Amino acid sequence: MATRKPVAxxxxxxxxLAPLARSLMALETPVLGRHGxxxxxxxxxxxxxxxxxxxxSALAESIGADxxxxxxxxxxxxxxxxxxxxxxxxxxxxxxxxxxxxGARVHAAAQADIQRRENALLARLGRAERAAFLSALETxxxxxxxxxxxxxxxxx
Amino acid sequence: MATRKPVAxxxxxxxxLAPLARSLMALETPVLGRHGxxxxxxxxxxxxxxxxxxxxSALAESIGADxxxxxxxxxxxxxxxxxxxxxxxxxxxxxxxxxxxxGARVHAAAQADIQRRENALLARLGRAERAAFLSALETxxxxxxxxxxxxxxxxx
DNA sequence: TATTGTTATACTCTATAACTATA
DNA sequence: TATAGTTATAGAGTATAACAATA
Numbered sequence: 001m002a003t004r005k006p007v008a009x010x011x012x013x014x015x016x017l018a019p020l021a022r023s024l025m026a027l028e029t030p031v032l033g034r035h036g037x038x039x040x041x042x043x044x045x046x047x048x049x050x051x052x053x054x055x056x057s058a059l060a061e062s063i064g065a066d067x068x069x070x071x072x073x074x075x076x077x078x079x080x081x082x083x084x085x086x087x088x089x090x091x092x093x094x095x096x097x098x099x100x101x102x103g104a105r106v107h108a109a110a111q112a113d114i115q116r117r118e119n120a121l122l123a124r125l126g127r128a129e130r131a132a133f134l135s136a137l138e139t140x141x142x143x144x145x146x147x148x149x150x151x152x153x154x155x156x
Numbered sequence: 157m158a159t160r161k162p163v164a165x166x167x168x169x170x171x172x173l174a175p176l177a178r179s180l181m182a183l184e185t186p187v188l189g190r191h192g193x194x195x196x197x198x199x200x201x202x203x204x205x206x207x208x209x210x211x212x213s214a215l216a217e218s219i220g221a222d223x224x225x226x227x228x229x230x231x232x233x234x235x236x237x238x239x240x241x242x243x244x245x246x247x248x249x250x251x252x253x254x255x256x257x258x259g260a261r262v263h264a265a266a267q268a269d270i271q272r273r274e275n276a277l278l279a280r281l282g283r284a285e286r287a288a289f290l291s292a293l294e295t296x297x298x299x300x301x302x303x304x305x306x307x308x309x310x311x312x
Numbered sequence: 313t314a315t316t317g318t319t320a321t322a323c324t325c326t327a328t329a330a331c332t333a334t335a
Numbered sequence: 336t337a338t339a340g341t342t343a344t345a346g347a348g349t350a351t352a353a354c355a356a357t358a
Contacts, residue, residue: 010290012267013274014180015202016297019220021177023304024170030308046171056317064175066350071318093316093357111168117307118169124299125292132288133296134166136281140289141172143280148179151273152186211339222327227341249334249339 024121028114035110036080040065040073045099045107048083052098059097064145082106180277184270191266192236196221196229198270201255201263204239208254215253220301238262 025039032042047053047063056074060067074097077083082103088094099107122130181195188198203209203219212230216223230253233239238259244250255263278286 010271011294011297012202012270013278013293014177014184014270015199016293017173017177017180019301020293020297020304021170021173022220023299023301024173026301026305027308028170043171046168055315057315064178067316068318068351069349091316091358095317114168114170115166120307121296121299121304122169124295129288129292129295132285133292136285136289137169137172137176138167139280139285140277141167141176143179143277145175145179145182148176148277149182151276152183213339223339224328224341225326247335247339251340 024118027117031113031117032110035106035113037106037110038073038076040069041077041082042107042110044070044073044077045082045103046111048097048099049104049107052096054088054096055094056097077103180274183273187269187273188266191262191269193262193266194229194232196225197233197238198263198266200226200229200233201238201259202267204253204255205260205263208252210244210252211250212253233259 028042029039032039037045043063043065044059047059053059053062056070057067060070063070074083074085078085081100084098084100085095088096122133125133184198185195188195193201199219199221200215203215209215209218212226213223216226219226230239230241234241237256240254240256241251244252278289281289
């Protein structure tokens, strides 16, 4: 009881991450709009890049969306000719999802545009600091949501 | 045209930050609940820590909230005896806001609880990497939202 | 009976506009 | 007339539940 712990040696992680993420989304929404994409549309294209996905539910989960919410997004992307979406012959309940050539091109152009602007922000960091930040962020972003949420348990 | 740029040398910043921030909020909501706080209630206490704030609008802006949304939050915090909220004698339109002793104690306890769990997540990083990550994040989080959003302009 | 996709509904969060009281 | 705070309303985003088709 004699000593008092220093309060707030650092700001809360969430208090820094959440506004930063919100600002980045506000930045990216109009940029994606110029490529004819919404935020979720772009997320779907990213989730489909390089790999065919067998069900819409799996895609939804992989991008952190609700399965009911991707439906309208997939409708739009299909109307725009950016994705293929066909019933799986082996299980006609499922829909095989993949990028069209045009979808791959649109995604690549949008991503280049996005990352160019993100790089302008990252330029505020020193070269080594930037590399360390990105490496650490990739590590943390790869931690499954469930494991993070589980840290809320009392005893942890 | 002979060479092709490598695609996606790194994941998008926003694509990593947004889910991570969402997971952290999912972690922290029940933790704060045990201290009798909501997320916005905690944000308000954090915004008031160490300093009196002269108007509710200023407080709202400083924590990235709408001025209409903090009202109910302030009502609850006042009912719970965590904040003082009195008309400014010099300008009775304004409300002087500050933490009560109890509010300061509740905030400190909640923050210690939050950061202990955040530290469990950060333990996935090496010691030097963790320090670099936090330092870089503080730098990026201090960039005003307007400057980030302005990166959307065509020519940037 | 279980699963995929879909639709419809309800709920939460957030933003907008209109009102009061002070200045 | 302008500003701080408040209230009420509308809108967007999200989650929940029920349904049809297929297995």
